[in-house]
Amino acid sequence: MIAPPGNSSPVASPFEAVLLEPLVIPGMQVEAGDPVALLYSPEYETARAEVESQRIMAEHMDHLLERALELRELGLRSAQEADEAEHDSKSAHLNLAASQRRLSAVRSAGGAGRFKLVAPASGTVASVSVAAGEAVGMSEPFLSIFDGKRYWLDVALPERVANTFSIGSSVSLPGSAGKGTVVAIDPTVDARLQSVRIKIELPTSSSWRLGQLVNLSLDTAEQETNLVIPARAIVRINGTDCVFIDTGEGFRRVEVSIITRSRDDAVLNAGVSPGDQVAVSGLAALKNLAEGV
Known part of the structure; x- marks a missing residue:
């Protein structure tokens, strides 16, 4: 059972950091905005200072733009100078927004360099891959939150069986009222x-x-x-899979088409009908008779 793409939200630090304490464990329910981990990074204080500096710069550029527009109305500034002031103001706000986004999932935890990461979405904590005291890479997910809305089965099937399916094929699930649906088939074997x-x-x-x-x-x-028959009933004659069916007066050799087989059973889609009795003993002698030995 796996989580489908798009149904999990990774949690990552915007800085190189050390995990001081995970605040959640797998299986816990969290809401968007809940703190999930306590970390330390000296880069956090630098990033906070950059945001404040860029906020001041944006306010300053706004003031210069306002002044440039007033002077243009008075004929004391050219249109080009006013356009340059507007460009500088927009650039300052874009830089500020980028820095703020970097800290959007971060909350101060008190103490220099200490911060908390918050859940980006509501759901169940699926995994925490880093332990307290270990390093956390910048932008490297170390915690995952699963929304629980959809589930996928990841199944490996014999190639012959897989070839009988297509996207949209149904799958019965014993014990479940509903059916599953095939949504992806790996193109490689x-x-x-x-x-x-x-x-x-x-x-x-x-x-x-x-x-x-x-x-x-x-x-x-x-x-x-x-139909499912015992795998030991199948014999190989001249490169073809066969079984021997009891006719009441003897045995008749029948070629069969095998979908898949295990040590005990074989699944056939041609050659044998419901009610047919296949030989499971004395096969060496039957094979010799069939080959004219």
Whole structure:
């Protein structure tokens, strides 16, 4: 179980800092604006001083602009000089806004260089990756807040099975009233496992948790004709997968199409019908007869 993209809000420090104390732990509910971590950085005091300096500069530029406009009306300043004063005023306000945004998620904690970071959004604390006393990199997320509105399953399927699905395919979830929906299919195949990862959006009618394991049933278009037989019933003859079906008077060799198989079971979508009895013993002799040995 994972959080979909866009449903988690990372928390990062605007400065190189040291985490003095995490104020939350995974699983806690927070509201936007709640303090979540106490940190220390000497850059914090410098940033606060820069904001104050830029505020004073912006006010000064506003005064100069106002004076330039008055003098232009009196014919004592050119239009170009007034335009330059307006440009300087706007630049000063842009610099001030940029510095203020840097401190938008920061609150003073008392004491030089100490500050608190606040939650950017409401939700559940999903993770805290840094411990007290450890360094926190500038703009490197170390805490995550999950809004809990949507959940995805991340599933690895055998390539043959994955090929029977498309975006929008439904997935049954035992114990849940709703169905999941396939929202993403990895275009690459894991070379070692020959598997493909798919993402499944879970219904909001049930309660879920990040990291939870979920039983699921994949609803393919061929599901009504798919049959599960013992894997040991399958034999390989001339490069083709086959089974031997009991006809009552003997055994008939039938070629089968395997969707996927495990050590114990194999899922077929062709070759065997409901009610057919397949041989699971004496297969070596049956294979020899089929090959004319």
